Amino acid sequence: MFNIQYISEILPSLLSGAMMTLQVFGWTIVGSLILGVFLALGLVSKFKPLQVIIDAYVWLMRGTPLLLQLIFVFYGLPTIGIVFPRYEAALFAFILNYAAYFAEIFRGGLQSIDKGQYEAGRVLQMTYWQTTKKVVLPQVAKIVLPSIGNEVINLVKDSSLVYVIGIGDLLRAGNVAAARDVTLVPFILVGIMYLVLTGICTFFLRRVEKHYSYFK
Amino acid sequence: MLELKNVSKSFNGKMIINKLNLKIEDGKILTIVGPSGAGKTTLLRCISGLEKIDSGQFLLDGQQFDPFESRDNESVIGVVFQDFQLFPNLSVIDNITLAPINVLNQSETQAKKAVGEIIDRLGLEEIINQYPYQLSGGQKQRVAIARALAMNPSILCYDEPTSALDPELRNEVSKLILDLKENGITQVVITHDIEFANKIADQTLTVKPVK
Numbered sequence: 001m002f003n004i005q006y007i008s009e010i011l012p013s014l015l016s017g018a019m020m021t022l023q024v025f026g027w028t029i030v031g032s033l034i035l036g037v038f039l040a041l042g043l044v045s046k047f048k049p050l051q052v053i054i055d056a057y058v059w060l061m062r063g064t065p066l067l068l069q070l071i072f073v074f075y076g077l078p079t080i081g082i083v084f085p086r087y088e089a090a091l092f093a094f095i096l097n098y099a100a101y102f103a104e105i106f107r108g109g110l111q112s113i114d115k116g117q118y119e120a121g122r123v124l125q126m127t128y129w130q131t132t133k134k135v136v137l138p139q140v141a142k143i144v145l146p147s148i149g150n151e152v153i154n155l156v157k158d159s160s161l162v163y164v165i166g167i168g169d170l171l172r173a174g175n176v177a178a179a180r181d182v183t184l185v186p187f188i189l190v191g192i193m194y195l196v197l198t199g200i201c202t203f204f205l206r207r208v209e210k211h212y213s214y215f216k
Numbered sequence: 217m218l219e220l221k222n223v224s225k226s227f228n229g230k231m232i233i234n235k236l237n238l239k240i241e242d243g244k245i246l247t248i249v250g251p252s253g254a255g256k257t258t259l260l261r262c263i264s265g266l267e268k269i270d271s272g273q274f275l276l277d278g279q280q281f282d283p284f285e286s287r288d289n290e291s292v293i294g295v296v297f298q299d300f301q302l303f304p305n306l307s308v309i310d311n312i313t314l315a316p317i318n319v320l321n322q323s324e325t326q327a328k329k330a331v332g333e334i335i336d337r338l339g340l341e342e343i344i345n346q347y348p349y350q351l352s353g354g355q356k357q358r359v360a361i362a363r364a365l366a367m368n369p370s371i372l373c374y375d376e377p378t379s380a381l382d383p384e385l386r387n388e389v390s391k392l393i394l395d396l397k398e399n400g401i402t403q404v405v406i407t408h409d410i411e412f413a414n415k416i417a418d419q420t421l422t423v424k425p426v427k
Contacts, residue, residue, distance in 0.1 A: 114301070116297060116299065116301040117301060117303065119266055119297070119301065120295075120297065120301035120302075120303070122265070122266065123264050123265070123266065123293065123294065123295040123364075124314070124315035124319065124363070124364075124367055125315060125319045125367065126314075126315055126318055126319055130318050130319075134303075134306075134314060134318065135303045135305065135306070135314075138305040139304065139305050142305070214347065215304050215305045215306075215347045215348075215349065216304065216347070216349035
């Protein structure tokens with residue numbers, strides 16, 4: 001069964017599954033990075049109640065399985081009248097979950113910058129935002145990149161969890177073909193496609209890291 | 217001339233500076249010496265506006281001013297920090313021109329031209345495109361001085377300028393500070409090194425911890 005003809009027969013459905021995987025991946029990255037930055041600013045702010053709330057949020061999101069969160073949003077919330085379509089439910093759960101991880105990563109990055117850098121900016125009459133933008137954020141970006149990269153790779157694979165709420169992603173496409181044709185080939189193809197996706201991500205992450213290697 | 221009148225500062229109820237009166241003459245070097253914990257750095261942080269004083273006043277050429285509030289784009293006080301605090305993500309020239317470009321709204325060309333003389337005087341031509349991690353301690357210090365001078369401060373302050381450097385470089389630093397004095401720059405130097413202070417000082421303030 002491991003022949004070119006069979007592969008070309010199932011490839012279209014696998015590719016359309018991969019497109020769904022990429023969509024979940026792409027929107028989650030965009031949404032959770034933005035949300036994560038704001039949560040991190042909240043975590044380092046001096047406003048205690050905000051800190052406590054975000055801490056609790058992060059604890060909840062990182063302390064329970066993403067699979068449970070996904071099932072809870074899609075199958076659980078409708079019992080109290082909150083209904084999300086499948087795709088929206090997946091994005092909602094993924095963005096909330098990944099934003100918590102990113103918030104912690106950004107918080108660490110922000111806190112690792114010497115307070116003296118702000119003071120140096122201040123005695124040069126620069127405003128807080130000028131110093132943040134020109135001096136602090138480039139340093140934070142460099143520091144957090146490796147950790148962000150880890151999460152990005154994780155997300156490529158975690159996106160397969162949408163399987164449980166019936167979304168036709170790459171893994172589901174492979175599983176359907178494997179069950180129908182009683183063969184391992186689709187699983188192997190699915191594995192290869194995940195490897196390609198994570199390989200591309202790794203390549204781009206390295207490029208970005210290299211961009212920041214001009215300073216230490 | 218900068219004048220301090222009855223300046224006091226305390227932290228958590230502990231008095232650090234108690235009714236200090238001080239005059240810093242134009243073009244002179246004032247050294248502030250004393251043991252650690254005597255409030256030398258706190259005094260510098262108050263003068264440079266990083267801490268708010270509890271009471272008293274500052275007069276600059278007879279005009280009252282508050283370094284903590286002052287945000288009129290005029291850098292009255294320049295600071296060379298003990299650990300320099302250069303911006304690691306910026307090259308030497310960008311470290312020096314960042315504030316002139318962003319605060320004084322100079323164009324990049326204008327700013328580079330304006331700091332040419334400072335770069336010359338401090339001998340930084342050869343390293344202007346390097347990044348802070350590539351520099352020696354002495355070079356970092358000269359970049360920090362150039363960065364502060366680029367904002368045309370009335371007074372340049374140093375926090376322990378010899379402590380982060382090899383002992384052999386001590387003479388270099390005193391020579392540099394005296395050179396800048398020749399150029400008419402008013403300087404305040406905090407140090408625990410009395411010998412070093414004696415070499416450069418026109419005026420010395422000895423501080424003791426407040427009992």
